[in-house]
Amino acid sequence: MRNFSLYSKVALVVAVLTFYTWCAFATTTKIFTENSYNDFVKGELKTTSLSSEGELFPAPEFEKIWEAENELIWRIVKGSDNTLFLSTGNDGKIYRKKEKGKPEMFCDLEEVAAFALALDKKGRLFAGASPGGKIYVINQQNKPELFFETKQEYIWDLVFDKQGNLFAATGTEGKLFRITPKGEGELYYEAPDKNLMDILIPRKIADSSLYLSSHDKGRIYRVYDKDKAFVLYDSGMDEVRSLAEGEKGYFYASLNTLKTLPTPPTSRKDNEKNEEDEEDDNNGNNNNKEERKLLLPFILGKKSSVVKIDMAGYVWTIFETSESPIHCLMYDDKSKTVLSSIGEKGRLYRIQEQNKHTLTLSTEENYILSMMSSEEYLYYGTGKSACLYQVNWNDLSGGEYISPVHDAKTTVLWGKIHMEGALPAGTEVNIALRSGNTAETDKTWSEWTKEQKFKEKQASITCPVARFFQYKLLISGKDQNTFPVIRKIESFYRPPNHTPEIQSIQVSSAAKPKTPPKPPSKSKSDDKSTGNKQSNSATAMDTKANSNPKKLKITWKAKDPEGDTLEYSLYFKGKSEALWKEIEEKTDKPLYMLSTEAIPDGEYQIKIVASDIPSNPPLNALETFMLSDVFIIDNSPPVFLKKIKFDQVDKNSILITARVQDDYSIISTAQYSSNAKDWFRADPEDEIFDSKMESFAFLIEDLEQEEIVLTLMITDAEGNTAVEKLLVDLKEKK
Secondary structure, X not given: OOOOOHHHHHHXXXXXXXXXXXXHHOOOOEEEEEOXXXXXXXXXXXXXXXXXXXXXXXXXXXXXXXXXXXXXXXXXXXXXXXXXXXXXXXXXXXXXXXXXXXXXXXXXXXXXEXXXXXXXXXXXXXXXXXXXXXXXXXXXXXXXXXXXXXXXXXXXXXEEOOOOOEEEEEEOOOEEEEEXXXXXXXXXXXXXXXXXXXXXXXXXXXXXXXXXXXXXXXXXXXXEEOOEEEEEEEOOOOEEEEEEEOOOOEEEEEEEEEOOOOOOOOOOOOOOOOXXXXXXXXXXXXXXXXXXXXXXXXXXXXXXXXXXXXXXXXXXXXXXXOOOOEEEEEEEOOOXXXXXXXXXXXXXXXXXXXXXXXXXXXXXXXXXXXXXXXXXXXXXXXXXXXXXXXXXXXXXXXXXXXXXXXXXXXXXXXXXXXXXXXXXXXXEEEEEXXXXXXXXXXXXXXXXXXXXEOEOOEEEOOOOOEEEEEEEEEEEOOEOOEOOEEEEEEEEEEOOOOOOEEEEEEEEEOOOOOOOOOOOOOOOOOOOOOOOOOOOOOOOOOXXXXXXXXXXXXEEEEEOOOOOOOEEEEEEEEOOOOOOEEEEEEEOOOEEEEEOOOOOOEEEEEEEEEEOHHHOOOOOOOEEEEEOOOEEEOOOOOEEEEXXXXXXXXXXXXEXXXXXXXXXXXXXXXXXXXXXXXXXXXXXXXXXOOOOEEEEEEEXXXXXXXXXXXXXXXXXXXXXXXXXXXXXXXXXXX
């Protein structure tokens, strides 16, 4: 006997373990794929942009430059010197940000919020306060002066025309006010809507009209004179939130359909005080600012769209989404695209043209409520947490994307990850990976692997064997025109092989469905029979006589845990037999038609064997089997144990008797005919077809001839039919 060294023994054990490990995983390779907008958007864009064509690339660099103690930044306006003014909520504070500085408190209004801000030609700031509808002019820091009082609940927008008149869109009575530079105001137009949301005065064309968007009826009005307006567009949606002037002769509008209309917050007049206010006054805590908050207005959306409109009223839908609502809209003259903030995930979209858009960036905060563009940057303000962001369109140097968590349904062996797309010289894409066995990424998951570069657009998935998997892409660009574009990511894995499952087997006759019976016709003997009689319901029937197709339809349901392709083999045997006989081998269809013409009558079973060998190496293929219930093959007709006999009851009536039996099937139908005329049903003596042996005794009356030929046809449940003839000669009986 040869002696193995310790090293040889260890090597042998390792080889055996490797072989069995390979076998355990030697099943069909599977792939997680992201190659469309709907695939990639399930992940976290972080600092990447995603086009509607499914292209992933670095987002423009965006930076949080300021975070307030407030909850919301409602509105941003820009002065000629690039100074920004920001109105926040819900405590009525307005901030000023100079071009090189940080925002600083500019004014603290008594009201809860200023939804509307506007700057006149002199650079003076006007703020529309809500609730209460007062308009303030703020010339000096923290010194608001009442300019005009609309006596409305809300002021949604403020816009100056070329003559220096200030227009105010209000709610909840749908009123538009015009205020002169001297602060003298008038009701300019009253719409049938609850709220006028936005005002557009065209600057690029000679048009003396102004345009209003509304909430409630969802319309756009062209107001061409005092108290004179034309409905330019009735959207059929709940609101037209924003208007933005686009290229010459066109403007854009955002439309929202709402799940519910939030109840507007109740206001309290300045001179109203409750008991707590009086107690505070008595204690020396006299604070005139109202201690209340406004609801975030109109945020519950279910459908939104952006439309393009020309001044004549022709409308094109260029963007639709179930992600809603659209909070604000802006036209970017440099790129000639529309910027739109949408939904409750802090997303900013760039809409290039009809049905073409890019999800440009996503912020940590829930809402992007306001936007303003300067010569160099885009600024936007957020909700839920009041933050001011600065976007640099010229910096696409880097982006990060985290995929959705992929579920392999079982512990799997990871392979490689492949990338398809453009990777220009001087750019690169790195990847990190992690895995775990819980659906939620938690502390039990592996740490992110060390970043590795895609080499020839592929990398190895080096995280531990597990059920769940996630990857992170780090995309590095060269400049604003040179950066990677990822169109497809494929992650390869191989699950262990599991035994296929056969869920059910059904064996049934291949006979066609029965046709409905013909309308009943009365027998001549109706209402005249007695004793063991012909059934009163005897009718002409569409029988299933001789309907046995001598063929069985065998169907089954099976599945494979890994989705492997299955092939099947079929066998049959008699109940008392020992060996299975092959019917069919290596079929991939879960259906087989079995001819029974050459199979003797009796009780049988079917055996189905399912194998996953089409998807696995022979050494690792697994199979299972299932037996059908016992079923009957019966191709023989019933037998008359007692020949047909008749007894004359009176001159024109006879009593027919017979007894039949079937070895395997229940007697199901009996019919008789006289002289080859209509068939009539005959019931057994106990009036129920429920046995393999039945006795018959039925009366035939009103016979018009002394000699007739009676035919009795008996059919079993399998459609096998026996026919017996009887010559009835009444002359001999007489």
